[in-house]
Amino acid sequence: MTTIAPPAAREDARVELTVRGVIMGVLITLLFTAANVYLGLKVALTFATSIPAAVISMAVLRAFTRNATIVENNIVQTVASAAGAMASVVFVLPGLVIIGAWSGFPFWTTFGVCAAGGVLGVMYTIPLRRAMVTQSDLPYPEGVAAAEVLIVGSGAHGDSPEAEADSRKGLLVLVAGAVTAAAYAALTAMQVFAGEVSRFVRTANDGATGLGAQMSLALLGAGHLVGIAVGAAQLVGLIITWGVAVPLLTAHAPPGEAAALAQTVWSHKVRFLGAGAIGVSALWTLAKLAVPLVTGVTAALAAQRKRGRGEGEVLPRIEQDIPINTMALISLVCLVPIAVVLAVFLSGGPLGGLVVPLTIAALAYIVIAGFAVAAVCGYMAGLIGSSNSPVSGMAILSVLGAALLIAAVGLPILKGGDARPLIAFSLLVTSVLISVAISANDNLQDLKTGQLVDATPWRQQVALVIGVVAGSVAIPLVLNLLNRAYGFAGAPTHGIAGQPLAAPQATLITTIASGVIGGNLQWGLIGVGALIGAGLVAVDELLRRTGRYSLPPLGAAIAIYLPSSVTVPVIIGAFAGWIFKRRTRRGASAQSAERLGVLMASGLIVGDSLLNVAYAGLIAATGKGAPLAIVPETFAPASPLAVGAYLAVMLGLYLWTARQSRS
Numbered sequence: 001m002t003t004i005a006p007p008a009a010r011e012d013a014r015v016e017l018t019v020r021g022v023i024m025g026v027l028i029t030l031l032f033t034a035a036n037v038y039l040g041l042k043v044a045l046t047f048a049t050s051i052p053a054a055v056i057s058m059a060v061l062r063a064f065t066r067n068a069t070i071v072e073n074n075i076v077q078t079v080a081s082a083a084g085a086m087a088s089v090v091f092v093l094p095g096l097v098i099i100g101a102w103s104g105f106p107f108w109t110t111f112g113v114c115a116a117g118g119v120l121g122v123m124y125t126i127p128l129r130r131a132m133v134t135q136s137d138l139p140y141p142e143g144v145a146a147a148e149v150l151i152v153g154s155g156a157h158g159d160s161p162e163a164e165a166d167s168r169k170g171l172l173v174l175v176a177g178a179v180t181a182a183a184y185a186a187l188t189a190m191q192v193f194a195g196e197v198s199r200f201v202r203t204a205n206d207g208a209t210g211l212g213a214q215m216s217l218a219l220l221g222a223g224h225l226v227g228i229a230v231g232a233a234q235l236v237g238l239i240i241t242w243g244v245a246v247p248l249l250t251a252h253a254p255p256g257e258a259a260a261l262a263q264t265v266w267s268h269k270v271r272f273l274g275a276g277a278i279g280v281s282a283l284w285t286l287a288k289l290a291v292p293l294v295t296g297v298t299a300a301l302a303a304q305r306k307r308g309r310g311e312g313e314v315l316p317r318i319e320q321d322i323p324i325n326t327m328a329l330i331s332l333v334c335l336v337p338i339a340v341v342l343a344v345f346l347s348g349g350p351l352g353g354l355v356v357p358l359t360i361a362a363l364a365y366i367v368i369a370g371f372a373v374a375a376v377c378g379y380m381a382g383l384i385g386s387s388n389s390p391v392s393g394m395a396i397l398s399v400l401g402a403a404l405l406i407a408a409v410g411l412p413i414l415k416g417g418d419a420r421p422l423i424a425f426s427l428l429v430t431s432v433l434i435s436v437a438i439s440a441n442d443n444l445q446d447l448k449t450g451q452l453v454d455a456t457p458w459r460q461q462v463a464l465v466i467g468v469v470a471g472s473v474a475i476p477l478v479l480n481l482l483n484r485a486y487g488f489a490g491a492p493t494h495g496i497a498g499q500p501l502a503a504p505q506a507t508l509i510t511t512i513a514s515g516v517i518g519g520n521l522q523w524g525l526i527g528v529g530a531l532i533g534a535g536l537v538a539v540d541e542l543l544r545r546t547g548r549y550s551l552p553p554l555g556a557a558i559a560i561y562l563p564s565s566v567t568v569p570v571i572i573g574a575f576a577g578w579i580f581k582r583r584t585r586r587g588a589s590a591q592s593a594e595r596l597g598v599l600m601a602s603g604l605i606v607g608d609s610l611l612n613v614a615y616a617g618l619i620a621a622t623g624k625g626a627p628l629a630i631v632p633e634t635f636a637p638a639s640p641l642a643v644g645a646y647l648a649v650m651l652g653l654y655l656w657t658a659r660q661s662r663s
Helices: 007-011 019-043 050-064 070-091 107-134 141-153 161-189 217-226 228-249 258-308 324-346 352-384 391-414 420-452 457-485 504-518 523-544 553-561 564-584 590-622 638-662
Strands: 196-202 208-214
Touching: 019 050, 019 070, 019 457, 050 070, 050 141, 050 420, 050 590, 070 107, 070 141, 070 420, 070 457, 070 504, 107 324, 107 352, 107 420, 107 457, 141 161, 141 217, 141 420, 141 590, 161 217, 161 590, 161 638, 196 258, 196 638, 208 228, 208 258, 208 564, 217 228, 217 564, 217 590, 217 638, 228 258, 228 553, 228 564, 258 352, 258 391, 258 523, 258 553, 324 352, 324 420, 352 391, 352 420, 352 553, 391 420, 391 504, 420 457, 420 504, 523 553, 564 590, 564 638, 590 638
Parallel strands: none
Antiparallel strands: 196 208
16 A cells, blocks of 8 residues: 655655654653563563554654654654564573573673664665565555554645545544554453453364464454455465364374363474474575665665765655665674674683684674575565564574574584583574564564655664664663563572563573584474475465465465464454455545555554553553453453454444445
């Protein structure tokens, strides 16, 4: 969907990167980064913060000033979302505490890993912007949603009564979706509605299978925005996982609970199939991006040389990135603190004699693999959104490469000694790579928002750097607080409360690093997953030759890796949106219906996100897992009430939105 920015954005681009906007973005950062760190450690999920940040920014700036522009609000959400995204480093970094390498999180080391890796991720997205944002048809669901929120909320009414009425109607639909999603999420927090429903059964071959679904209207909205192609691909991945792989791998199991059996096999075996499929799909995606990427970088270099000689034409403001030479210089500068962090970590321990070779090998790996991971994560964010993009899947592939490389250099020297220092160093290197990945994952989404609201790319890239640094300051502070209060499951010591946080992704990544270096990782499962990925690529290429259909292989691979509780509502939203578009595509109101559908879906994400931000803060403040509960967790009607209300809300909102488009 192409959105034309309001005239205000084009007439006064100067009111964009302002001190007040940056300060507001940094202040919002403290809230969202803390919430994301806590949720990532507790339930292995984080949320995209761009839309809530945009809503808060518009409300505050409108209250205190009358000259705020849409592009200034865009800077605020850019700073806040870049910082909030950095919290996903908790998918790896706590592993160093779990294996006993750290007792806490050293501020400067943790800050250096996050800041240098995150800024490197920003730099890597600069040459990717044209290839993956302006010259791509990727949906970027959250980027489009954030742009729609900014356009409607900034009062971009156009210059005719009809346009003004359409904008008011859009704001009404957006608010209705947000209020509905927030109300539903509040009832879930009260435990009146179940947060997740599932059904697992034993199969005829004494195996087990089943499905779950988070009762999240935000995921439904994300499904509407990603579209039918990605939704269909995820349905294929769901069938491969729960219709084939899980029943086969649980076959002839002894009697027991179906849910525990199926979920254990998925977590310990099938998920590695997903990692292999993601790896092959990612490599194929990189190969397809190679030509436009090389073309874009070559054109940028040529334009830079011409401008240096005074021959080149001045680029339009909306195409001005940070110059490629500056990007290269900053990238090189980022490698200095990374090298220092790695060398200091190695010195003084059993690997002290390998400081130089291990540091050089790790830096080379970070430079090369970092760019690949940035491109793939950016693509996945464009495909299904930042919140649903399986960055931890990239962490699995990253730690595999890091552990293999470090084991090859270090194991011959240790000669059968304690391998934990090598495991710890692998986790540290992977933490840098994941910082690159999560930065790129969020940044391209933000740059898509900027494109749609007519922002200046270089100003937004500066804001991204500021956001990364701000988030990197907050992360070690929040991690140390949570470590002291709760601790992590599997760590040598626990916190004051005696209720350690699960840190499930960090535990999984640590297990993989230990398996690679210890020589007991199940490579066969990853290999089978790679074959599945190759098959998905082949099917997609055959379908594309028809000129009408496609099956994005990464979309299917992601559905193998992610829990069904996340993918099922996205699939439902994708098909619901497809039906809505088909039923409203004829007639004069078709374009209005499509736009209002996007705004309704965006509202669902807004309402759910804002409510859960507040709820996460309440959990952290009270130390209670369910501070708003008004009924016990065993409340029997919670599941049927959740499903009935979910379906009723979905149907009601779509019917009401269709009527609004015709009124």
